[in-house]
């Protein structure tokens with residue numbers, strides 16, 4: 465009797481051990497597949513968990529690597545991310561050049577933020593372009609609806625400029641913008657209060673030239689964007705949907721990299737956590 469019990473116990477133990485062993489193997493196999501996917505899609509985030517980058521809705525906060533300095537708008541590492549980075553941004557999108565610019569940036573393996581004006585998204589063709597740029601992996605930011613001088617407007621008018629644009633971007637991409645760039649870089653406390661309410665980050669820039677007459681030329685623009693004295697760690701580069709910018713962007717990316725700057729993936733820049741809807 466005692467022997468039988470021991471045998472039964474041993475059998476049970478062996479079965480349990482096998483089961484748990486098999487489960488462990490399965491788990492480790494699936495998690496290694498997931499980590500490979502993560503490594504391919506993000507490159508820079510050793511810390512981000514498989515959940516935070518998977519497409520399924522998740523309440524896990526994203527492991528951001530960078531933050532926007534709220535006073536000088538440089539891009540700064542949160543922990544041990546490299547500080548020798550630059551961010552590419554394109555304002556007044558989408559007009560005639562955004563898609564071509566996005567294609568070049570993507571071909572170069574870089575990333576950027578496209579700041580859109582809501583009024584352009586009233587045109588279904590432009591909405592489609594922004595949808596496409598978003599699907600290519602770019603971040604879509606809010607650049608107001610009609611490009612006003614925001615401090616000249618009432619709170620209600622400012623609110624409309626911002627919310628209408630967020631709504632239009634969400635209609636195009638399925639996501640509300642995380643970043644805001646004030647037209648002319650001009651905002652006031654009311655604008656900042658709206659941004660806080662909407663869980664958005666205010667982002668001006670550190671330098672840009674493509675609206676100055678002498679740089680409305682691909683070669684001149686490519687030269688100044690890379691050789692300006694303002695290029696430094698965390699530089700936040702302002703460019704626009706313009707023909708000379710489309711012409712220059714490939715050389716600008718090459719030039720920044722030749723100087724040792726890595727181009728920041730905007731999805732790694734932090735914004736306030738939002739409720740998962």
Ligand SMILES: [Zn+2]
Nearest residue numbers: 555556647648
């Ligand atoms: Zn603008």
